[in-house]
Amino acid sequence: xxxxxxxxxxxxxxxxxxxxxxxxxxxxxxxxxxxxxxxxxxxxxxxxxxxxxxxxxxxxxxxxxxxxxxxxxxxxxxxxxxxx
Numbered sequence: 001x002x003x004x005x006x007x008x009x010x011x012x013x014x015x016x017x018x019x020x021x022x023x024x025x026x027x028x029x030x031x032x033x034x035x036x037x038x039x040x041x042x043x044x045x046x047x048x049x050x051x052x053x054x055x056x057x058x059x060x061x062x063x064x065x066x067x068x069x070x071x072x073x074x075x076x077x078x079x080x081x082x083x084x
Contacts, residue, residue, distance in 0.1 A: 003019055003022060004023075041055075045058065
């Protein structure tokens with residue numbers, strides 16, 4: 001099919017620049033991309049017949065990393081991280 005309709009994992013490295021230039025970076029385009037990504041994540045890890053803890057644990061690990069990143073300045077200024 002056309003390059004713009006291919007998923008990222010099917011795009012060759014030489015075609016990556018052209019594929020990115022066909023993407024829509026408007027608010028509606030980014031929202032659509034997030035919805036497609038969430039739908040494929042749920043289809044692969046959450047809505048399965050015999051699922052394991054992988055899907056939920058990835059969400060929790062991602063939340064922990066984001067939370068640490070958001071609070072990094074607060075943690076780095078805290079006295080319990082300083083060597084006295």
